Ligand SMILES: O=P(O)(O)OC[C@H](O)CO
């Protein structure tokens with residue numbers, strides 16, 4: 001296989017997919033190269049899903065610029081892509097005078113970064129508006145334009161819209177060598193495929209330092225920094241209405257408590273440097289740290305409500321800021337690296353910035369057929385009874401519930417497969433089948449059946465996330 005492109009993006013996380021989608025606004029042949037079987041397999045599937053206001057990053061940094069720009073456009077892009085985004089606001093809570101001073105610093109920094117609406121609220125205001133928070137809280141910084149989204153659904157939506165507009169995404173393409181051939185980069189995969197491209201963009205997340213080195217470009221280091229989380233069952237009444245942060249420390253923004261757009265409660269993350277870039281284990285120590293710190297803010301937090309735990313790995317750069325630049329020595333090689341928090345918020349603005357930069361560089365014309373709109377899969381759980389009836393008449397499989405915890409129909413699972421899901425996790429992230437209270441105990445075998453039927457492969461070929469993560473084996477004993 002060999003294909004020739006104008007632009008190739010390495011890595012199909014939220015940043016890579018945002019850049020890819022923005023590139024399709026121009027008349028360019030573009031692709032993304034992804035080593036896994038699906039999009040959002042790295043940090044994009046395991047983070048807090050927070051759309052930050054922009055008071056945290058130091059003024060003048062790329063983090064500050066793209067955080068604020070990203071926040072400003074987030075609602076519009078989510079609207080175009082039919083992705084949930086709720087601007088619920090956030091509080092940073094302070095427990096003593098020292099922390100109240102930190103709130104003041106954050107307020108001033110936020111103003112310098114161009115963040116609107118920041119206010120320090122009194123203890124009374126906090127208790128009136130967030131009655132379940134600890135009575136030891138003395139004040140809080142309120143940011144009305146902070147919000148929440150679903151990070152992997154956003155990545156999927158960007159991917160689908162990029163494909164709709166003519167981009168290619170090549171999966172299972174693990175980049176192992178990058179060479180120059182005249183004006184082209186030749187990018188080789190571990191399984192002996194290659195593509196050629198005029199511009200190469202490095203969005204390889206925790207592996208971005210290795211890719212930059214492979215291209216002979218800037219040397220930097222990405223340190224994997226893990227964060228562990230709890231997800232709580234959907235409560236009858238949300239214990240918090242906003243994203244609740246504690247004051248940041250040198251370890252980051254600290255452990256937060258937030259509603260998710262899907263109606264669960266998310267608690268985490270801690271912050272620990274680890275040796276392996278792939279070590280997404282959770283540990284008792286890490287989870288205990290998360291729970292204790294979160295309980296300080298929300299004393300009613302109970303482990304009885306936990307339905308699952310997970311960890312995600314931040315791509316922390318040794319430069320202390322996002323690395324977003326064309327390489328000084330390797331022309332047409334662009335690093336978009338070290339995109340740790342607030343990377344999700346920044347991703348949409350980074351996409352626009354890079355696509356404009358590349359279009360100028362290649363003198364590309366506008367793609368007049370670009371369609372910014374993408375429609376989400378119709379969801380059984382979201383429709384009224386009349387709408388459900390109408391859908392079931394049109395598509396009988398809409399009336400067959402596969403995941404009873406999250407009320408996901410067979411129609412939704414088949415639709416997710418048509419749109420590119422190939423694994424159990426791919427189905428889970430697109431439909432929520434497996435994300436309910438029983439964590440897939442009931443629905444996973446049925447999802448395997450549907451994947452096997454729709455893809456025309458045996459059930460033993462179905463994986464959780466590709467790369468040998470098989471669920472079933474052939475029967476090898478007895479009759
Ligand atoms: O601890 P930080 O600063 O990396 O931030 C992690 C937050 O959960 C970001 O949403």
Ligand code: FES
Pocket residue numbers: 402403404405406433434435436437438439440441442443444
């Ligand atoms: S039935 Fe799907 S998560 Fe419980």
